[in-house]
Amino acid sequence: MLLENxxxxxxxxxxxxxxxxxRAFAKEGAKVFLTGHTLEKxxxxxxxxxxxxxxxxxxxxxxxxxxxxxxxxxQIISQFGQIDISFNLIGYRIWMxxxxxxxxxxxxxxxxxxxxxxxxxxxxxxxxxxAIKGSGVILxxxxxxxxxxxxxxxxxxxxxxxIEALCRQLSVELGPQGVRVVCLxxxxxxxxxxxxxxxxxxxxxxGITYEQMLExxxxxxxxxxxxxxxxxxxxxxxxxxxxxxxxxAAAVNVTCGAYVD
Numbered sequence: 001m002l003l004e005n006x007x008x009x010x011x012x013x014x015x016x017x018x019x020x021x022x023r024a025f026a027k028e029g030a031k032v033f034l035t036g037h038t039l040e041k042x043x044x045x046x047x048x049x050x051x052x053x054x055x056x057x058x059x060x061x062x063x064x065x066x067x068x069x070x071x072x073x074x075q076i077i078s079q080f081g082q083i084d085i086s087f088n089l090i091g092y093r094i095w096m097x098x099x100x101x102x103x104x105x106x107x108x109x110x111x112x113x114x115x116x117x118x119x120x121x122x123x124x125x126x127x128x129x130x131a132i133k134g135s136g137v138i139l140x141x142x143x144x145x146x147x148x149x150x151x152x153x154x155x156x157x158x159x160x161x162x163i164e165a166l167c168r169q170l171s172v173e174l175g176p177q178g179v180r181v182v183c184l185x186x187x188x189x190x191x192x193x194x195x196x197x198x199x200x201x202x203x204x205x206x207g208i209t210y211e212q213m214l215e216x217x218x219x220x221x222x223x224x225x226x227x228x229x230x231x232x233x234x235x236x237x238x239x240x241x242x243x244x245x246x247x248x249a250a251a252v253n254v255t256c257g258a259y260v261d
Contacts (some may be wrong), residue, residue: 012039222257
């Protein structure tokens with residue numbers, strides 16, 4: 001198993017992506033520490049993993065609260081002695097469909113400020129423990145909008161680019177301590193509720209059906225399809241594993257060829 005004897009902390013584990021990654025990590029042998037702002041959804045994922053023979057723990061942690069994040073990691077270190085993987089997958093509200101010239105400053109800045117705050121808090125907290133240990137992997141999920149500007153995307157593309165820039169900075173600072181930092185850059189998985197809802201809104205604004213929007217997006221990729229949630233989770237497993245020990249400061253293209261690096 002690729003993640004045997006690894007401990008993985010997942011923020012936003014109750015969401016569609018967080019849950020898929022948690023299941024994939026546990027299937028590959030990792031102890032998964034699932035966190036969320038509320039426990040109900042996180043506990044559902046925990047019980048699924050345990051029922052499948054995995055090892056999972058759930059905790060209510062606000063990933064925007066430095067003290068809560070650090071206290072949770074301290075508890076894991078105290079009980080299990082190490083943190084090998086940190087993956088922040090919390091959601092944040094993004095306003096789309098309005099030109100920047102008509103958007104309020106608050107709506108533009110909101111996702112940028114939220115993303116920077118939570119990724120800085122969770123990544124630096126994990127990084128301090130990993131640096132002492134001399135190894136570890138910090139993961140983040142971004143989107144192709146970080147590279148390819150899309151009309152009326154509000155602060156979305158800027159948010160994704162900011163996350164990637166933060167990860168590059170962390171890579172150069174933590175690399176000498178054996179800590180890797182990797183982004184997974186996805187085209188969006190249509191089997192996640194958030195992407196589905198966003199695509200339905202965009203389809204409505206474009207005057208086409210949701211199915212036509214799906215087909216249009218798929219046709220724009222080299223593989224003529226969009227990446228599934230399971231495929232993104234599988235790539236996360238690989239990047240978190242020692243098989244990818246030479247990869248850091250990278251944004252891995254998980255877009256089915258929606259763009260060329």
